[in-house]
Amino acid sequence: MNLYHSKIHRSLLVKDARTQQRNNAELRFRAYGLTAVSVGIVALVILLVSIFTSGMTAFQQTKLQVTLELPEAKLDKKGQRDLVAMKKVTTIGYFKVLGDGLIAQLERLGIETGLKAKEVREILSKESAATLRNAVLADPSLIGSTVTMEFLANGRIDGYFKGRVDRASAQLDKNVEPGQLDIADALAERRLMYTRFNFNFILAPDASDQRPEAAGLGVAILGSIYMMLVVLFVALPVGVAASIYLEEFAPKNRLTDVIEVNISNLAAVPSIVYGILGLAIFINMAQFNQSSPLVGGLVLTLMTLPRIIIPARAALKSVPPSIRDAALGVGASRMQTVLHHVLPLAAPGILTGVIIGLGQALGETAPLLLIGMVAFVREYPAAFTSDSGLFGEASTALPVQVFNWTQRADPSFVERASGAIIVLLVFLLIMNALAIFLRRRYERRW
Amino acid sequence: MAFAKTTLSTFALCAVAGASCARDNVQIAGSSTVLPYAAIVAEAFGENFDFPTPVVESGGSSSGLKRFCEGLGDNTIDIANASRPMKEREIAACTAAGVTEIIEVRIGYDGIVFASNIEGNAFSFTPSDWFLALSDTILVDGAMISNPNMTWAEVNAAMPAQPLQTFVPGTKHGTREVFEEQVILQGCIATGALEAIVAANGGDMNQAENDCIALRTDGISVDIDGDYTETLARIEANPDGIGVFGLAFYENNTNKLQVATMSGVVPNVESISAGEYPVSRPLYFYIKAAHLDVIPGLKEFAEFFVSDDISGPDGPLAEYGLVSDPELEATQDLVADEITK
The missing domain is CATH 3.40.190.10 (Periplasmic binding protein-like II)
Known part of the structure; x- marks a missing residue:
């Protein structure tokens, strides 16, 4: 009996100690992997749930309907409907007229308030005075008549309908009185106050700390779109040209090696560094406008370039050499080989890289801090004006708006910041879906 | 300082050409304490005047004053917000860059x-x-x-x-x-x-x-x-x-x-x-006097900021938490007469 025979006795159905050990090790290994995956999923779920629970309410806004008289004595003293004279009445004056209108409406409806006039007025958003003023200036014939208009409710009242404010917290809060909540309830009962989908959250510009209810993402979305256009139209040609040259034409020598290493290093440079570079080059030297999407886009282009070149080169590399050889063999020039055969085949891979690069650029905040895009901007930036050129007007960007809103004192901005994150995530999702679609649709394997 | 000179000459061109200046909005940067007040005023200014709403950046008093002192011209800011008075060495930096006429405006207390x-x-x-x-x-x-x-x-x-x-x-x-x-x-x-x-x-x-x-x-x-x-x-x-x-x-x-x-x-x-x-502590903003004639709306904005309607004890800034300045009237005169430091 030798050792070999002693082993062969064993049944296939009974595992020996070593097999058992190896099987256990594999089971543990799988468990580790599964734990790692579930940690990731749990983190993602917590993140999404917390953002969506606090942010979805930003897409709803409480409004109220007020029927009020527009007294000529207050809004156009001279009675000549002269716009220049009428503009002298500021929003402060309009807010009083509007507030008096609300008080009169409450009286007509028989709603007892027991509050001071000022407190009743403050059920309305400060933005509502601007709404009324703009309506009157657009149509001066409204003066003297009775109009019914929809106005934003104050952020605290809005918070009451969204569950952020209750009577106990209102007692402590200096900016809202429980009595105002009673009025809000009474108005809601008569369907004069209601919560509706808030298109203005997407369309309106930012608002100051005193009127969180009016703040929107319009300027930020526009700024982000402009910047992405700049990145696309600068980084795509430059990045593709650089990668084609490096991959197809450049001689393999020390210089190209150095360039190659540097591109890989640039991809890992912290983005804030590009902000400093952008400030020095585009604002101080080239004299482009501060806070403009042009400068922001160029800075993000610098940041995105290596992140486009690396996948573009990988895509070019994955085109089999036989295709190049065949093209060259039938007499095509090297340029024809690249443009007619290699580039079209590499295009899906390059586009995927570009879109993912754009996605990263879209979510970038740090470099924009230094070029003045973290700002309070209310004017929609025009794509082109003769004064400030292409994309030269001040604007903000989506991630910057999130950063900006998280710093505001009023708690209503928490909801708005989370809402902005949701919008940003939707944009990123669309871009990534596009990348996946392009890859699936056009990718070829050899 | 050839660079400063080019900046200055383009700026002069801009002044001569008047309306065709590259920037038509007021640009503000500085203290994050003053930021909410400046944003409230900018918003009200934009909706009540025919000028565009000023752009207000944050970043802190020191960084705002540093940018303020970078020089004159279109691509420098017009107003710096500060939660402290300007320091000697900041004034020196301003002077070195050609920003010699500075109007100091105290808006109230925090x-x-x-x-x-x-x-x-x-x-x-x-x-x-x-x-x-x-x-x-x-x-x-x-x-x-x-x-x-x-x-x-x-x-x-x-x-x-x-x-x-x-x-x-x-x-x-x-x-x-x-x-x-x-x-x-x-x-x-x-x-x-x-x-x-x-x-x-x-x-x-x-x-x-x-x-x-x-x-x-x-x-x-x-x-x-x-x-x-x-x-x-x-x-x-x-x-x-x-x-x-x-x-x-x-x-x-x-x-x-x-x-x-x-x-x-x-x-x-x-x-x-x-x-x-x-x-x-007092809160301030600083205006470049040389920009007053060039940037449309700058003077109107400064005057609007210190007006009784805005910075007075019943104005929106006081409502937000600013302690209004008892000497506001003197400040209004100072802005109206463009009295530099």
């Missing part, structure tokens, strides 16, 4: 308050309490020893035995300077520690003051380099925490925070404007 979680204990402090709680070394029986206090009761027997845990603004904030000078240093003087340090170091007053405001580093005093929302989050998470806030921030979060009195005075707009509440 109170600095001490607040804790609304569900916790109520406090009434004196500067000495804060010195004894937070200073690196304190005076005990005639000798300076490393701060042994661990609870508020050890600091002052009248206070609850709550562990010491404070959140103070980091050193990049203008608020920190005010906190050091008007609270910690005053406490140092009141407890006699300053005298003891001066006696020990041979009469070097400056060094002694620096020693006074050195805070302990054992984790009891936490520097907050972010903004007040971060301080609030820390206090909500830690009921023992006491934070340093601006009055306006507290007024917007009275349902989460309770404010402590300082030397027996409750901080509010009235007590600060009367000068009773001891911890406050």
Whole structure:
């Protein structure tokens, strides 16, 4: 009996100690992997749930309907409907007229308030005075008549309908009185106050700390779109040209090696560094406008370039050499080989890289801090004006708006910041879906 | 300085051409304390005037003034917000870059308050309490020893035995300077520690003051380099925490925070404007006089900012938490007449 025979006795159905050990090790290994995956999923779920629970309410806004008289004595003293004279009445004056209108409406409806006039007025958003003023200036014939208009409710009242404010917290809060909540309830009962989908959250510009209810993402979305256009139209040609040259034409020598290493290093440079570079080059030297999407886009282009070149080169590399050889063999020039055969085949891979690069650029905040895009901007930036050129007007960007809103004192901005994150995530999702679609649709394997 | 010259000449061209200047909006940067006020005024300015709404950037007093002093021209800011007066060396930097005519506008005062979680204990402090709680070394029986206090009761027997845990603004904030000078240093003087340090170091007053405001580093005093929302989050998470806030921030979060009195005075707009509440500071903005004729709406914006409707005691800024300046009228004249510093 030798050792070999002693082993062969064993049944296939009974595992020996070593097999058992190896099987256990594999089971543990799988468990580790599964734990790692579930940690990731749990983190993602917590993140999404917390953002969506606090942010979805930003897409709803409480409004109220007020029927009020527009007294000529207050809004156009001279009675000549002269716009220049009428503009002298500021929003402060309009807010009083509007507030008096609300008080009169409450009286007509028989709603007892027991509050001071000022407190009743403050059920309305400060933005509502601007709404009324703009309506009157657009149509001066409204003066003297009775109009019914929809106005934003104050952020605290809005918070009451969204569950952020209750009577106990209102007692402590200096900016809202429980009595105002009673009025809000009474108005809601008569369907004069209601919560509706808030298109203005997407369309309106930012608002100051005193009127969180009016703040929107319009300027930020526009700024982000402009910047992405700049990145696309600068980084795509430059990045593709650089990668084609490096991959197809450049001689393999020390210089190209150095360039190659540097591109890989640039991809890992912290983005804030590009902000400093952008400030020095585009604002101080080239004299482009501060806070403009042009400068922001160029800075993000610098940041995105290596992140486009690396996948573009990988895509070019994955085109089999036989295709190049065949093209060259039938007499095509090297340029024809690249443009007619290699580039079209590499295009899906390059586009995927570009879109993912754009996605990263879209979510970038740090470099924009230094070029003045973290700002309070209310004017929609025009794509082109003769004064400030292409994309030269001040604007903000989506991630910057999130950063900006998280710093505001009023708690209503928490909801708005989370809402902005949701919008940003939707944009990123669309871009990534596009990348996946392009890859699936056009990718070829050899 | 060939570069500065080109900037200046393009700027001059812009002035001659008048309306066809590359920028038609006012550009503002600076203190994050002044930012909400400037944003409120900018918003109201944009909706009531035919000029575009000014762009207001944040970033802190120092960075704002640094950009302000980069020179004249389209791509430099017109107004710098600051939560402290301009320093000598900043004025020198401005002069070197050609920014010689500066209008200093004081818009009002900002109170600095001490607040804790609304569900916790109520406090009434004196500067000495804060010195004894937070200073690196304190005076005990005639000798300076490393701060042994661990609870508020050890600091002052009248206070609850709550562990010491404070959140103070980091050193990049203008608020920190005010906190050091008007609270910690005053406490140092009141407890006699300053005298003891001066006696020990041979009469070097400056060094002694620096020693006074050195805070302990054992984790009891936490520097907050972010903004007040971060301080609030820390206090909500830690009921023992006491934070340093601006009055306006507290007024917007009275349902989460309770404010402590300082030397027996409750901080509010009235007590600060009367000068009773001891911890406050003036807020400023600085205008480049050379830009007044070039940037459309700059003068109108400055005048609108200091008008009674906006900065007065019943205006929106006071409502938000600014303590309006009793000498506002003088400031209005100063802006109207463009009187430079």
